[in-house]
Amino acid sequence: MTPAPVLPERSPFVWRFMARYLDRFVRRHMNALRLARWGVPARIEAGTPLVVYCNHPAWWDAAILIVIGDRLFSDRACYAPFDAAMLERYGIFRRIGAFPVDLESRRGATQFLAASRAILAGPGRALWITAQGRFSDSRARPLGLKPGIVRLPEIAPTTLFLPLALEYAFWEERGAEAFCAFGAPIPAVDLLALPRHERLARMETALTDTLDRLSADVISRDAGRFETLVSGRRGIGGVYDGWRRFASMLTGQRFESGHRPELQRALPRQEPET
Secondary structure, eight states: OOOOOOOOOBOHHHHHHHHHHHHHHHHHHEEEEEEEGGGOOOOOOTTSOEEEEEOOOOTTHHHHHHHHHHHHOTTSEEEEEEEHHHHHHOGGGGGBTEEEEOTTSTHHHHHHHHHHHHHHTSSSEEEEEETTSSOOOTTOSSOOOOGGGGGHHHHOTTOEEEEEEEEEEOOSSSSEEEEEEEOOOEEHHHHHTSOHHHHHHHHHHHHHHHHHHHHHHHHHTOGGGEEEEEEOOOSOOHHHHHHHHHHHHHHTOOOOOSSSGGGTTSSOOOOOOO
16 A cells, blocks of 8 residues: 655745845845736635745756745745755755655655645645756756656646746846746646646746746836845945945935835835745
8 A cells, every 4th residue: 555645844934044045135136026917826725735836947946935035925835856965965845845855866756746746635735846857048948858747647647737938137336136027827738638748838838928028028127017025135235335324414315225215115015024
């Protein structure tokens, strides 16, 4: 008899701590995290299992995904596969829903499917997957999603699959900008109607289309196309900003640290108290 799959470890307390820490970390080291106005995630019933799958452009992805998950999916317990070797080094991620996957052997596929089965068997959970399985520029085509993801509809046929596009760029400030956008959710039943290779093509096309639309907005440098989820530290700092602040005091003008303050005032969300 096959044993029941075991749900990966997850501490709500540690999740809350890490989410707040990474929120501050992003604000300290980036200018902003922006969500495309057209890419706000669709409303999904709490009892529906959810898989969020995304591209993997940078080291920053883990922090950005945790911040997005905490801010936009606070009603769900979030889980994610994690390179087993890296999880040995960063063990705290085990406490917030990360589970090990051996990327160097066939055993990794078994680990991934077993943990995914346990996660998607219950309500109020979300599985987050960097579906490329490697770092790749957001403009590289084809995306080359890993095929393991197409097995998930078979083990969880009531799941919704939500594409998430990520991109990073420098605009007008010293710090980088992080951008994200969600595509339309794909029901598992729609994917099950397709052969596996066509499922993968369907999911890759949905993510590619979302990425292409997000890239067009990033290239526009129009902050009005985005909602600001996190507003970071602006300005150059040091002597330069000190002199500008002093000059503002002498002239009675309000000091604005940013090079383009209007970019930060593009209808930001209320920042949580920390």
